[in-house]
Amino acid sequence: xxxxxxxxxxxxxxxxxxxxxxxxxxxxxxxxxxxxxxxxxxxxxxxxxxxxxxxxxxxxxxxxxxxxxxxxxxxxxxxxxxxxxxxxxxxxxxxxxxxxxxxxxxxxxxxxxxxxxxxxxxxxxxxxxxxxxxxxxxxxxxxxxxxxxxxxxxxxxxxxxxxxxxxxxxxxxxxxxxxxxxxxxxxxxxxxxxxxxxxxxxxxxxxxxxxxxxxxxxxxxxxxxxxxxxxxxxxxxxxxxxxxxxxxxxxxxxxxx
Amino acid sequence: xxxxxxxxxxxxxxxxxxxxxxxxxxxxxxxxxxxxxxxxxxxxxxxxxxxxxxxxxxxxxxxxxxxxxxxxxxxxxxxxxxxxxxxxxxxxxxxxxxxxxxxxxxxxxxxxxxxxxxxxxxxxxxxxxxxxxxxxxxxxxxxxxxxxxxxxxxxxxxxxxxxxxxxxxxxxxxxxxxxxxxxxxxxxxxxxxxxxxxxxxxxxxxxxxxxxxxxxxxxxxxxxxxxxxxxxxxxxxxxxxxxxxxxxxxxxxxxxx
Numbered sequence: 236x237x238x239x240x241x242x243x244x245x246x247x248x249x250x251x252x253x254x255x256x257x258x259x260x261x262x263x264x265x266x267x268x269x270x271x272x273x274x275x276x277x278x279x280x281x282x283x284x285x286x287x288x289x290x291x292x293x294x295x296x297x298x299x300x301x302x303x304x305x306x307x308x309x310x311x312x313x314x315x316x317x318x319x320x321x322x323x324x325x326x327x328x329x330x331x332x333x334x335x336x337x338x339x340x341x342x343x344x345x346x347x348x349x350x351x352x353x354x355x356x357x358x359x360x361x362x363x364x365x366x367x368x369x370x371x372x373x374x375x376x377x378x379x380x381x382x383x384x385x386x387x388x389x390x391x392x393x394x395x396x397x398x399x400x401x402x403x404x405x406x407x408x409x410x411x412x413x414x415x416x417x418x419x420x421x422x423x424x425x426x427x428x429x430x431x432x433x434x435x436x437x438x439x440x441x442x443x444x445x446x447x448x449x450x451x452x453x454x455x456x457x458x459x460x461x462x463x464x465x466x467x468x469x470x471x472x473x474x475x476x477x478x479x480x481x482x483x484x485x486x487x488x489x490x491x492x
Numbered sequence: 493x494x495x496x497x498x499x500x501x502x503x504x505x506x507x508x509x510x511x512x513x514x515x516x517x518x519x520x521x522x523x524x525x526x527x528x529x530x531x532x533x534x535x536x537x538x539x540x541x542x543x544x545x546x547x548x549x550x551x552x553x554x555x556x557x558x559x560x561x562x563x564x565x566x567x568x569x570x571x572x573x574x575x576x577x578x579x580x581x582x583x584x585x586x587x588x589x590x591x592x593x594x595x596x597x598x599x600x601x602x603x604x605x606x607x608x609x610x611x612x613x614x615x616x617x618x619x620x621x622x623x624x625x626x627x628x629x630x631x632x633x634x635x636x637x638x639x640x641x642x643x644x645x646x647x648x649x650x651x652x653x654x655x656x657x658x659x660x661x662x663x664x665x666x667x668x669x670x671x672x673x674x675x676x677x678x679x680x681x682x683x684x685x686x687x688x689x690x691x692x693x694x695x696x697x698x699x700x701x702x703x704x705x706x707x708x709x710x711x712x713x714x715x716x717x718x719x720x721x722x723x724x725x726x727x728x729x730x731x732x733x734x735x736x737x738x739x740x741x742x743x744x745x746x747x748x749x
Contacts, residue, residue, distance in 0.1 A: 316726040340733055384728050429749040467749040469573040471641050476597055479733065483740035484749055492686040492724040492741055 246274055247382045249389065250284035250294070250306060258308045259297050260284075265375065267304035270296065282306065285314060285381070287389035314387030320489045321347035321439040323410055325401055326478055327354045327446035328364065333475040338373045342380035342390045344482045345491065347439070349377070350410065351395040356448030361395050370394065398454055401443070405461035411439035414462035417481050419449055419471065426464040434488050442481055447474040503531055504639045506646065507541035507551070507563060515565045516554050517541075522632065524561035527553065539563065542571060542638070544646035571644030577746045578604035578696040580667055582658055583735055584611045584703035585621065590732040595630045599637035599647045601739045602748065604696070606634070607667065608652040613705030621652050655711055658700070662718035668696035671719035674738050676706055676728065683721040691745050699738055704731040 248270060252260035262270060262284075270276050276296050284294045284306055293309035324346045328334055334351075341349060351373070353361050364370065373392045381389050396404065404410045418426050443462055445454075455464065472480055486492055505527060509517035519527060519541075527533050533553050541551045541563055550566035581603045585591055591608075598606060608630070610618050621627065630649045638646050653661065661667045670691075675683050700719055702711075712721065729737055743749055 315728065340730075343727065343729055343733065344737070345727060383730070386727065429744070430747045468743075470600065470602060470643065471572065472600055473597075473640070476600065476736065479736050480601070480740040483737045484744040486725075487686070487741040487744040490687045 245283075246270070246276065247283040247285060247385070248294075248306070249287055249378050249382065250308075251287050253284050253286045253290065253292055253294070253306075253308045256292065256308050256310055259305050260308060262304045262306060264303065265378075267299070270304045271299045283312065284308065285387035287378070287381070287387070289314065289317065289388045291387040315385035317386070317388055318345035318347070318486065318489075318491050320437050320485070320491070321411065322482065322485065323348040323350055323439070323441045324478060324482070325350040325352050325396075325410070325414075325441055325443040327352050327398075327444060328357045328359045328395070329475050330358055330447060334369070334373065335376055337475065337478050338376045338392070339380045340479050341482060342377050342386070343384040344479065344486065345386070346390055346482065348391055348393060349373070350393045350401070350441075352398055352401050352443075353395055354398045354446050355451045355454060357446045361397065364395050399457070402457055402461055405441065410441045412441070413437065414441040414443060415465045415485075416443040416450075416455075416458050416462040417445070417477060418455060418464050418466055420466050420469050422450070422455060422464065422466065425455075425459060426466045429465050429467055429484055429488075432463065432465060434485075436489050440485070442485065444477050444481060445474065449474075502540075503527070503533065504540040504542060504642070505551075505563070506544055506635050506639065507565075508544050510541050510543045510547065510549055510551070510563075510565045513549065513565050513567055516562050517565060519561045519563060521560065522635075524556070527561045528556045540569065541565065542644035544635070544638070544644070546571065546574065546645045548644040572642035574643070574645055575602035575604070575743065575746075575748050577694050577742070577748070578668065579739065579742065580605040580607055580696070580698045581735060581739070582607040582609050582653075582667070582671075582698055582700040584609050584655075584701060585614045585616045585652070586732050587615055587704060591626070591630065592633055594732065594735050595633045595649070596637045597736050598739060599634050599643070600641040601736065601743065602643070603647055603739065605648055605650060606630070607650045607658070607698075609655055609658050609700075610652055611655045611703050612708045612711060614703045618652050618654065627651065656714070659714055659718055662698065667698045669698070670694065671698040671700060672722045672742075673700040673707075673712075673715050673719040674702070674734060675712060675721050675723055677723050677726050679707070679712060679721065679723065682712075682716060683723045686722050686724055686741055686745075689720065689722060691742075693746050697742070699742065701734050701738060702731065706731075
């Protein structure tokens with residue numbers, strides 16, 4: 236039997252093919268590159284792998300080189316716990332790197348699904364997102380964040396939707412209810428403070444968060460039939476801080492912390 | 493009487509000398525520069541000013557030029573509400589720009605006081621912070637964040653303390669109790685999950701958050717006599733996301749949202 240080295244012990248890799256102890260499975264190209272080129276691990280090094288569907292295992296590098304990396308799956312291990320409330324985060328596209336940071340942080344906090352949306356005041360279109368392959372990029376960031384925070388589940392990044400399509404999807408219950416749409420404190424009397432909502436523990440929920448320029452009046456009106464309008468008290472928060480603050484607040488209410 | 497223009501209407505400036513309607517007061521140099529050079533406002537433009545101690549006023553630019561800016565203080569206005577629980581955030585120095593972001597976000601969320609601390613695993617010393625005038629920089633960021641988020645109170649940035657001095661200050665009740673020190677999920681059985689703490693509404697509290705490398709065992713042991721050790725559930729959060737997540741969680745528990 237091969238001697239096992241421990242220098243890769245704290246490294247975790249996404250091995251979607253890992254199902255059970257004893258198997259030898261390949262790593263995806265990105266992961267193989269991380270293992271061989273960045274961390275310079277070699278055959279015999281001990282690592283951890285997770286399959287993205289909730290399973291985590293000890294593993295040993297079986298082969299690592301230019302042709303990729305293979306690992307031998309070992310004993311199942313307990314991954315970091317998943318949130319009991321499966322939150323779908325419907326997040327308006329933010330500018331530049333802000334969306335990358337949002338994906339990283341939302342995955343770290345434990346969202347179940349990320350649904351990017353394109354709103355009237357977003358600075359992007361679905362076509363420009365598709366051209367620049369942003370969804371693939373966000374999916375890679377979601378995997379990378381799962382590696383760092385200990386989740387064994389990879390958060391899927393859905394195909395971006397226009398705001399109207401989001402409202403339709405909610406109306407058809409194609410996304411989880413209740414849906415909570417976070418709005419500015421001055422968005423009018425139809426909005427309720429988070430602390431005043433009756434938010435008994437849920438199995439799932441959709442959280443809708445706007446872009447830097449905020450929602451238009453017509454978007455708010457349009458959403459009011461399918462979502463509850465929610466404020467976070469009286470202060471104005473930066474758009475790119477909103478997802479972390481809103482998720483942290485909801486996970487607190489639902490006993491996740 | 494001078495004609496009043498509205499193009500500066502949404503601009504807010506820190507005018508520490510503003511006390512009552514009718515006065516003509518100077519703006520600090522940074523603020524005068526922002527008014528004249530960046531926003532290119534002129535005598536007669538309507539603005540808002542706040543004095544950093546909770547008072548907010550309409551104002552009109554009286555003079556703006558190379559020699560600074562004067563504003564005439566107008567009617568008192570209601571600023572964004574301050575948090576009812578005055579949180580002192582004792583935050584370990586983070587790397588690079590992360591500390592700047594932390595100050596900006598903590599002010600936006602509504603902390604009362606920021607106490608930078610130097611811990612064993614921080615990558616800085618008090619001497620290096622002093623040499624690079626970091627406290628002045630953080631104070632300017634705190635003012636700038638107050639301008640953006642609508643607070644009329646400027647969050648003071650205290651002189652950095654070493655961790656041992658922080659513990660002493662807490663022991664002498666020189667900082668508010670209760671003190672909550674956030675630790676990693678694997679920090680041992682002395683830590684309590686936030687959801688399991690009895691956190692009835694407080695007037696004030698100290699929140700202690702560590703650096704990228706985490707706390708040392710001896711720091712945790714040292715703090716245990718003056719602070720409650722708290723975890724945020726089972727997932728590992730990035731150090732630079734911790735202040736926002738912890739503050740959002742506490743403000744949720746204390747009904748601030």
